[in-house]
Amino acid sequence: MSTDDDLTTLLRRGFIQAAADLYPDPDLAGAVRRRYVRVRRRRRAVAVAMPAAALAAGTGLALAGQDIPGHTASHAPGRTAVAVPRPAPVTQVPAKPASYKVMALNEHSAPSNCPANATAPVGKSENPAGAWFWTKGQCVFVGISVADTKPANAVPVHITGYPGLYGTLKNGVRTIYAPTAPGPYDPRGGWVVLTMPANAPQEMAVRMIIVPAN
């Protein structure tokens, strides 16, 4: 075996000969298709079986600072008051509604919004309730609250992978409304409300703070 070329020529010949008699199952595409359908069905079944209760009950609380030492988590007022009559939703819920929950942020900062000495790119804020994150050298604060309905003038917000979002833009403040699934404390469901400056990257904020729940 004098050169690498001789060796690689022999290798090519060996590979071709060793694999020459291999042919895939003629119904391989059908087999893959059937497995694909099974996987999709299983995923749907899991999504339906997941109780939406925890999602609705937990909405807005993940960032309320329960992980912060010395901080008492403050539940959003009105979310558990089922006795209060509620106005009907302004808009109809789609046939298969999208649902979101607030992402639990592991990295958080106890004291204030957008701390100058932050060690994490994203964090929770206690008061006002919300989250901050750094982008392009600037700190963006996003207020997080909940609402029973969204305003009638809210328009659909199109973010890939996040259907069913609505938003408003008024007086330099952008507000995003993300629907939440009904739960035992909130039989009709509601909305997670993200509030941020108009020039804040809304898509980044949505992707960092809320996650699809179904």
Added chain:
Amino acid sequence: MLGSDFDQFVRDSSPGLLRTAYLLTGDRGHAEDVVQAALLQVARKWRRIRGEPTPYARRAVVNLAKNHWRDRSRRPRESTTATEPCYAPPDGDVLLQQVLLPAVLDLPVRQRAVLVLRYFQDLSVEQTAGVLGCSTGTVKSQTHHALSKLRAALGDLADLKENDHEH
């Protein structure tokens, strides 16, 4: 849902993917499993894949085959008679059958993947690096190490033959 374009893609690409998986795993059954799992991954991202899907499928095959080898090396041997992976014997070519191809299966899986991608799939260094998710320098060094080991294996055979002649 998947359209007829996916079926066409499977028909066109599956022979090459199956042979690649076979050369990586050394076992026809595992190769078929690997290809089906890789195509399932492609199916799940079919609508989101931009451009040619073959590189994506090829990468899935290589990664799944690597996982297969990793799992296999972690599993305890169930029996001393368990069959080792081996390629089907090429007709009449003793050098390939007894030395070179077994030596390929003895290589670390990454070096084997480099050889299969470069000398069976005829991918360039850059394309191979893209499939393996490493730098072109790594591909070159892995190729060098793999060929050195194969050359050593062939050298051992030459030594044996010389010894046979002397006796």
